[in-house]
Amino acid sequence: MGVAQLKNDLIQLAIETDNPALLEKVIAYFKGLREQEDWWDKLSEKEKAFVQRSSKQIDEMKLVPREVVQAEAKRILNK
Numbered sequence: 284m285g286v287a288q289l290k291n292d293l294i295q296l297a298i299e300t301d302n303p304a305l306l307e308k309v310i311a312y313f314k315g316l317r318e319q320e321d322w323w324d325k326l327s328e329k330e331k332a333f334v335q336r337s338s339k340q341i342d343e344m345k346l347v348p349r350e351v352v353q354a355e356a357k358r359i360l361n362k
Contacts, residue, residue: 284292300306323331340346 297306297309326334
C-alpha cells in the first residue's frame with residue numbers, strides 16, 4: 284500500500300468518527316510519533332557497524348547458542 288492510499292485511509296477514518304476524544308488522542312499520538320527521534324540516529328558509527336554486522340550474522344545463521352554464551356559469561360564472571 285502506497286503513502287497516498289495510507290493517507291486516504293487515515294483521512295477516511297477521521298471523517299467517519301464523531302468522537303472528539305478519540306480524534307484528540309489520534310492527533311496527540313501522531314504528533315508524538317513525528318517528534319520522536321529515531322534510535323538509530325542516536326548511535327555512534329561504531330555502534331551502527333556492530334548492529335549491521337550482527338544483523339548480517341543473523342541473516343547468515345552464524346549464531347551462538349544461548350547455552351554457550353551463558354557458559355562463557357559464567358567462566359568470565361567467576362574469575
